[in-house]
Amino acid sequence: MKIILIGPPGAGKGTQAAAIREIYPAAHISTGDLLRDNVRRGTVPGLEARRYMDSGSLAPDDLIINMMKDRLAEDDARIGFILDGFPRTTAQAEALDAILSSMQTGLDAVLMLDISDEDVVRRLSGRRVCVSCGAIYNTVNRSPEKEGVCDSCGGAVIQRNDDHEPVIRRRLAVYHADTAPLTAYYDKKGLLRRIGASEAPDAALLFLETLKGAI
Ligand code: AMP
Numbered sequence: 001m002k003i004i005l006i007g008p009p010g011a012g013k014g015t016q017a018a019a020i021r022e023i024y025p026a027a028h029i030s031t032g033d034l035l036r037d038n039v040r041r042g043t044v045p046g047l048e049a050r051r052y053m054d055s056g057s058l059a060p061d062d063l064i065i066n067m068m069k070d071r072l073a074e075d076d077a078r079i080g081f082i083l084d085g086f087p088r089t090t091a092q093a094e095a096l097d098a099i100l101s102s103m104q105t106g107l108d109a110v111l112m113l114d115i116s117d118e119d120v121v122r123r124l125s126g127r128r129v130c131v132s133c134g135a136i137y138n139t140v141n142r143s144p145e146k147e148g149v150c151d152s153c154g155g156a157v158i159q160r161n162d163d164h165e166p167v168i169r170r171r172l173a174v175y176h177a178d179t180a181p182l183t184a185y186y187d188k189k190g191l192l193r194r195i196g197a198s199e200a201p202d203a204a205l206l207f208l209e210t211l212k213g214a215i
Helices: 013-023 033-041 044-055 062-073 075-080 090-102 117-125 164-179 183-187 201-212
Strands: 002-006 027-030 082-083 109-114 127-130 136-137 194-197
Touching: 002 013, 002 044, 002 183, 013 082, 013 109, 027 033, 027 075, 033 044, 033 062, 033 082, 044 062, 044 164, 062 090, 082 183, 090 183, 109 183, 117 127, 117 164, 183 194
Parallel strands: 002 082, 002 109, 027 082, 109 194
Antiparallel strands: 127 136
């Protein structure tokens, strides 16, 4: 199972990836999570990426491509992967094609999660995350029992710097300009499937059904 999840920030790519992994063995690879881990550890790529992340712009292609080359070479990714947040530009998509062909493999499907900009803003401005284990909460219907403390691991639950409305709007603009054109790239290859993501639970089910039909 080698698939890509494409969709604007807040479309639920991480949630869908977790649902898929319950059924299919595959590494969930999120470039956003990899970058945040690098930022936390203070690595050189992390320090470079941070200023782009905080402003809602994309980190440079070569930084991301090198990071993904290493990640895709790890054992768990050889069995299968779900890419979440990568590729985000045509240059990244072309680099991924080259990496996969050098590994003598290819993609099974590219799933595109459709959601309106206003739904994204509503979802992300209420999102809260645990800095230790990554658990996701929201201010509407899923707050931790003790404010600011993760129910699962006791870590700090915070609002990500890039989940403030002006930055969310910037991330959406970047998505429409740089990432949405990838749908045509993968459509031409016959790999693209579109899924409505506004209703999260329905989307997860539909997503898996579509996936079974796609492989
Ligand atoms: P995400 O958690 O996927 O929304 O990613 C958070 C931020 O990390 C993005 O707003 C970008 O600054 C950066 N980022 C993540 N993935 C990529 C990528 N494939 N290309 C460039 N920047 C990325």
